Amino acid sequence: MTLRFTKGHGTHNDFVLVADTRGDLDLTPDDVRRLSDRRGGIGADGVIRLAPTAAIARAGESVADEVLADEPAAIWFMDYRNADGSVAQMCGNGVRVFAAFAERTGLADLADGEELALGTRAGVRRVRKEPDGWYAVDMGAWHLPGGEDAARAGADAAVAAAGWTAPRPALSVDVGNPHTVVALARDDELAAVDLTLPPQVEPLPPEGTNVELVVPLAEAVDSDGRPVGRLRMRVHERGVGETQxxxxxxxxxxxxVRTWAGAAADAVVPDVWEVEVPGGVLRVRVLEGGHVELAGPAELVFTGDVEL
Structure with a gap:
């Protein structure tokens, strides 16, 4: 079978994108691994299949039924697979690249402030295009799996990484998929961490977890004089490895970091954060109603054909 694909990335988190508008393409885990292979395939952190949400529902995924019940306009579904072939709930950079891909293929129009509602295994995601060309996504509700106890303690897990002499305390955060965040003190400490091996997390969530290592930076201010938080990050993604x-x-x-900052009684905690990653800069905004927004670029690099 010859498969038409597009290669895209969001701050160098890269994907192979396939438009399956009839919903009849069955990509096996082996297909995904071959497409994602950086030496024997196209090369990517994962594969995104654009398919009709109704087709995903017919295939037996109840979350697609829930998506359509919540938002009938979410006619397209982001079927995301990690590079190792495993299924993932969703991907924040991938949602933006998905939106750019839907625009390119004529399946969405984000001009003049129009919004794209799309389905993911973590529920409905809504994307809008900003005047500077960035895509902003309402990532939905977030929560701390450890609840108020974890917020007060600042941690509910421990992470051990290659080269460390002892595990470090970490905070679990759920953003539609699981994350475990570790604070480090300095940039040189962040740069020295060996992420060629997966960090060991205790307790490990049932479906695994992504691990973020962060260094908080000095705050900035926006044009209205409001504080903007800043941090630098590296990440090890489950099923992928370290990504940009x-x-x-x-x-x-x-x-x-916002939770840790809020522990200080006199702290003015920002709602907007600039996150520096190896592949660029992203903006995170805390929204009302317990939601969080992610904004950043999305680039479509090239299109081609590959034989499966």
């Missing part, structure tokens, strides 16, 4: 960026990870990292 992770959208949901950027959200989780900002929310964790």
């Amino acid at each position: 960026s992770c959208g949901t990870g950027a959200c989780a990292a900002a929310l964790a």
Whole structure:
């Protein structure tokens, strides 16, 4: 079979994108691994299949029924697979690239402030295009799995990484998928961490977790004089390894640092955060109603054909 694909990335978190508008393409885990292979395939952190939400529902995924019940306009579904072939709930950088891909293929129009509602395994996601060309996504509700106890303690897990002499305390954050965030003190400490091996997390969530290592930076101010939080991050994604960026990870990292900052009684805690990742800069905004927004660029690099 010859498959038409597009290669895209969001702050160098890269994807192979396939438009399956009839919903009849069955990509096996082996297909995904071959497409994602950086030496024997196209090369990517994962594969995104654009398919009709109704087709995903017919295939037996109840979450697609829930998506259509919540938002009938979410006619397209982001079927996301990690590079190892495993299924993932969603991907924040991938949602933006998905929106750009839907525009390119004529399946969405985000001009003049129009919004794209799309389905994911984490529920409905809504995307709008900003005047500077960035895409902003309402990532939905977030929460701390450890609840108020974890917020007060600042941690509910421990992470051990290659080269560390002892595990470090970490905070679990759920942004539609699981994350575990560790604070480090300095840039050189962040740069020295060996992420060629997966960090060990205790307790490990049932479906695994993404691990973010963060260094909080000095705050900035926006044009209205309001504080803007800043942090630098590296990430190890489950099923992938270290990536140049992770959208949901950027959200989780900002929310964790915001939680830690809120422990100071006199702190003015920012609602907007700039997150520096190896692949660029993302913006995270805490919204009303317990939601969080992610904004950043989305680039479509090339299109071609590959034989499966």
